[in-house]
Amino acid sequence: MNNRIKLREERVMRNLAAGATYSVIALLLFIIGVIFVKGAGALSFGMMLELPKGGFYYGGEGGIANAIVGSVYIAVGATLLAVIVGMPIALFLNVYLIRYQRAQSAIRYFLDTLWGIPSIVYGAFGFTLMLYLGMSASLLAGIITVALLITPILVRTFDDVLCTIPRGLYEASFALGSGKGETAFRVIFRQGFSGFITALLLAFGRGIGDAASVLFTAGYTDLIPEHLDDPAATLPLAIFFQLGSPIPEVRARAFASAAILTLLILAISLIARYLSRKYSINVIK
Numbered sequence: 001m002n003n004r005i006k007l008r009e010e011r012v013m014r015n016l017a018a019g020a021t022y023s024v025i026a027l028l029l030f031i032i033g034v035i036f037v038k039g040a041g042a043l044s045f046g047m048m049l050e051l052p053k054g055g056f057y058y059g060g061e062g063g064i065a066n067a068i069v070g071s072v073y074i075a076v077g078a079t080l081l082a083v084i085v086g087m088p089i090a091l092f093l094n095v096y097l098i099r100y101q102r103a104q105s106a107i108r109y110f111l112d113t114l115w116g117i118p119s120i121v122y123g124a125f126g127f128t129l130m131l132y133l134g135m136s137a138s139l140l141a142g143i144i145t146v147a148l149l150i151t152p153i154l155v156r157t158f159d160d161v162l163c164t165i166p167r168g169l170y171e172a173s174f175a176l177g178s179g180k181g182e183t184a185f186r187v188i189f190r191q192g193f194s195g196f197i198t199a200l201l202l203a204f205g206r207g208i209g210d211a212a213s214v215l216f217t218a219g220y221t222d223l224i225p226e227h228l229d230d231p232a233a234t235l236p237l238a239i240f241f242q243l244g245s246p247i248p249e250v251r252a253r254a255f256a257s258a259a260i261l262t263l264l265i266l267a268i269s270l271i272a273r274y275l276s277r278k279y280s281i282n283v284i285k
Contacts (some may be wrong), residue, residue, distance in 0.1 A: 039255030070232035075208035078146035142218030161195025211236030
């Protein structure tokens, strides 16, 4: 009797888990389907390669090349800053503070808090910082603000990977005479390199798809920025501005822009999985 009850419970839990999994997959496919169906008519190579022309936001000719390039500029710049700041933090947590668990827990708590802060708050902070430094809305301001947003994501993702590295690897490195710096960059970083690539691309994907953090900081322009103090358009803001238009053709372009952004995010996710598998290094077997 007890075995039958356990089998029923197991069957119910398995069905619930399968139902939840398939529901998430179905929701993703539904969202992608709606975006592509509504934007398919406006999606073209010309739209991706041309700059907006006169009256573009009123149904005129042109494309969103300015927004695509601006998004890539901001995401690449912010990711580089996040790596410069975040990678040493993750290694410091897992090498230099390995014996200080309370300090590790406190730092991880603050990083998790920073991760959970809404991006509009980062945008407001970036705007305040701009006023204090006397900066105008520009590519540089957008890069700094997005870097602040994605640094906690990169650090915590990479930190979770480093936490899985066996403690014996640290002890073996120290026993062979390696210092903490050498252990951090030549042993631990090498062991967790595949996780670092994943963290890097996830942070890049978050940076290229965020709108609130650049709403007040990057500005908007129909041109491709040539200098760091030039304003920069982004795909999320292009979608926002076009979707609010009463003109059907402009709203269709908004969905086409969303389809392009979705394809970029999907491509980044696939690249992250591929590189994570390709550069996975098993030092200890």
